[in-house]
Amino acid sequence: MQTKEKILEAALSLYNEKGVNTITTRHIAASINISAGNLHYHFKHTDDIIQSLYNQLAGEFDEQVSEMESARVTDLSAIVGFAEKSFSIVYKYRFFFLNFVEIGNRIPAIKKAYQQLTARRKKEFTGVFQLLIRNGIFRSDIPENIWSALLTQIFIVGDFWLSNNELTNQFQGKKAAKEYGKIFEAMFYPYLK
Amino acid sequence: MQTKEKILEAALSLYNEKGVNTITTRHIAASINISAGNLHYHFKHTDDIIQSLYNQLAGEFDEQVSEMESARVTDLSAIVGFAEKSFSIVYKYRFFFLNFVEIGNRIPAIKKAYQQLTARRKKEFTGVFQLLIRNGIFRSDIPENIWSALLTQIFIVGDFWLSNNELTNQFQGKKAAKEYGKIFEAMFYPYLK
DNA sequence: AAAATATTAGTACATTTGTTCTAAATATTG
DNA sequence: CAATATTTAGAACAAATGTACTAATATTTT
Structure with a gap:
């Protein structure tokens, strides 16, 4: 594996474990037995590492939205399926969230x-809602502003x-997701016909 | 005003404005024209300031839960009223949230x-829900686990x-609340009879 | 194989930060 | 008013951090 990839992998793991603010480039470098100087040869600035990880994350979400676009959503289970996928991406990159x-x-580009990602996902969900109303899965007596609030x-x-979870229940690992x-x-339950 | 109070006031204001991680004790001291040494005479550790501010916050929430306890909740407007109050406390201490x-x-005591606060508020809300179901405001056909999920x-x-809001809409000031x-x-809408 | 390029470790530096220490000034108490 | 306690400013320090620089080593290209 390339050094660059190794750095990203180690950074993700350490950030997730200890939080983005307690981990320094020295920690990351030490964890894969390279020098800090070497790390900064590959990533001039610490924020460049975070930006790279965000790009990974966004890539995975993009893929998932694309799937949702092309899928034929006919019942609630489709939404639940997408949610599960989303949750596992969130978990994978949990230090961000x-x-x-x-x-x-700190990084305005992020x-x-x-x-932009949210805007795209919102549009996608709105389409799915409309479909589920037409298909008689969702109630048809809900005003527009309530659907819009539901989205948020x-x-x-x-x-x-x-x-x-971190603040209250503290379910461990994948159990949390x-x-x-x-x-x-359960958010969708009272909207079902 | 006592120096101690001035420090807390300045800290809250700066933390809210610039974020808890960019503000140092030197910034706080400078903003009220005292020395950093003086500040640390009143608060030995930076975290003591944050802890003090949390105690203020918790006090205001406690007060609000107590009100909810003693109030006679007969319709949704009561919940909305409590929510408004909560929202304004959250806004006042926004740097925490x-x-x-x-x-x-960083501060496990917080x-x-x-x-504990959340546990207390959850219990309170559960009571209110039951009341509103009995009063025919909320639907009576919702299973227990859905109510429980709604709470979370x-x-x-x-x-x-x-x-x-910070990440997407960025409504300014009180408009956000x-x-x-x-x-x-709107969360309650589909639960109304 | 020689030259050019990329990668690496190690050192160094400026800045920031939390905190401590000292001595002066101020306020309180007897 | 004298003694005592509290409050204050300012200097000082150690640790941490991001990152630049240098020189050596390894890899790739010619």
């Missing part, structure tokens, strides 16, 4: 990219379930 | 206190609406 605001402020709720829960998956799924 | 996980990990959703949205208040209120 546990410090999202700070990272977004905030901007995230906004979905994104808040989708982005911050991990933070809630599983438990919060159920909570996420 | 924008970095909650990190602060909680995490612990927050968990409520706390996630209640704690992280600000983070979502107002807009997200609407989104919060």
